[in-house]
Amino acid sequence: MPTPTVTYCTVLATNYLPKALALAESLERQMGARLVVLLIDAETSTDHDLPADLPIRLLGTDFLGLDRRELLGMTTRYELVEFATAIKPVLFKRLLEETEQVFYLDPDTYVTEPMEELSGELQASEGGILLTSHFLHPLPPGAPVNEGHQVMVGIYNLGFGGWDRRAIEALDWWWERLRWECIVDALNGLFVDQKWMDIGADLFRARALRHHGYNVSVMNVHERPLAQDEKGYAIVGKDERLRLFHFHAFDPQRPELMSVRWSESPVHSLTEDSTIRALAEEYAAAVLACSEKLPPAPAYRYNHDTAGKRIPRLIRRAWRVQARAGADLPLPFLPEEAEAWKAWKRAAWKTVGRELGGDAAKGARITLVDEFVYVKERFPRLVSGVRGKMVGKSGIWG
Structure with a gap:
């Protein structure tokens, strides 16, 4: 079977660009690939004050092919994260016009070794969709969260996902739901794009990636302990390597905290593990170095109206x-x-x-x-x- 063409992409506001650049550098280093970055607060690929020599392919929201008034309507009804996740299926569908496989990586992920399994795993899927669940094993006592967390936010962590052209119908279905109901609303059983994909994964025959080295994060590292060796990072007790780490809510100025969102939980002390600490410090240094290449981050332009009033x-x-x-x-x-x-x-x-x-x-x-x-x-x-x-x-x- 011929090797398919592959595109890696992410979605973010400009203030998150240092982390995206750290991701881009890790992707180029491990995969020889150029990251596609959609800026949700840029209407065109030149609607920004960024350096011209960034090692990424920058896109504005005009790439999506949506009517401008529709896009501005979405930025009105949605907060930043809601908008960024709502437009993902439209972006994937557009990119699939020019490539055979699209892999989405959250901007705060970091590639540690070549992700050599991905293309084949996506090809092996029945519906052209590849996802990673938050956990691969039942949660033990003392885990950072319980299964109730998955009930709230969804089975799959959509900080990673793979899609090919067999998934066009699924992307259309997903977009019809995210267009109006990509919101954080526990009372209505909704959590941005993730809860909808709990349904879509079954309807459209998604494949769950069971490799322990993908989308490792502060929440699931207890089931995927790491060891450092001359090649990088290995998963202890498994014949698998760490490929992609997800630094959720990570502050590079405070690498001793794996996640500022979990500072009241025992997981904040994970950096006492020398391997985790080394990885956190490596990533923090990469993000800070990327920050120095950029101008000061602007505020998200859709937080306020033209009179400067914040939109509640x-x-x-x-x-x-x-x-x-x-x-x-x-x-x-x-x-x-x-x-x-x-x-x-x-x-x-x-x-x-x-x-x-x-x-x-x-x-x-x-x-x-x-x-x-x-x-x-x-x-x-x-x-x-x-x-x-x-x-x-x-x-x-x-």
């Missing part, structure tokens, strides 16, 4: 609810629509109030089960009216 999450939610219902709404990032946006925002709090009331109704439905059944039997019209006006059809309530 609740306002984004109200905009999403109204726009999805078909309303033609002003955009906060266009100067010519600034007054219309200001007027809409004042009125939007009615929608916010209704949404919060719906959240209260959902919470009552989940926690007050017997009482809900009683009220539903006694006052069916009331319950039906509350559901129709306030609960909506998002996520698990659809």
Whole structure:
């Protein structure tokens, strides 16, 4: 079988570029490949103040082929992470027009050895999709998290994924869901792109990569202990090597903490292990060196409207609810629509109030089960009216 053409890509805002450059350098060193970087806060490949000689292929959001108003609508209704994850299937589909395999790597991953298994594993998949789950074994007592974490965020860690042209239907299906419901919303059973792929992986026959050396992170390193040797890093007790480490919530200024998000957990002391500490220090040095090649990182341009006002999450939610219902709404990032946006925002709090009331109704439905059944039997019209006006059809309530 001929060797397929392969593209490696990532998605990020400009302020995360030092980590992406560290990834790019590791990818070039181990795979001889050039990383494709989609900047979500650049409308074109030149819409930035970055050096021209960066060792990456830079893309702006125009590469996605979406209408500009649609893109700005997404940056209005979504926070940074939500937007960055929502557009992934569109990016993968566009890249598959020019290459046979696409592998996505989160910008805070780091390639430690050649990822020689990936192409063959993707080819062996039934549906042209290759994923990694958070864990490969049942969690022992004392693990950083429990299985409930997977119930919340999804089975697969989509900081890695492989796709080929057999997956086009799956990407279209994923995009239809992420276009409006790529949100962090536990009450509605949603967690950006990951929870949807729990369904999509089964529907479209994804393959789970069982290699212990991929997407290793602070959460699963307990089941994949590392040892350093002259070649790099080996997985202890396995005939496998560390290929890709995921430095989730890692601060290169504080490499002694594997993750600032887990500083209250025993995992923050993982760097007491000399092998983990060496890897963390190697990565921190790479990120800091890349930072020196870049100008100061700008603030995410879609955090504020044209008047400099921060856009609260609740306002984004109200905009999403109204726009999805078909309303033609002003955009906060266009100067010519600034007054219309200001007027809409004042009125939007009615929608916010209704949404919060719906959240209260959902919470009552989940926690007050017997009482809900009683009220539903006694006052069916009331319950039906509350559901129709306030609960909506998002996520698990659809």
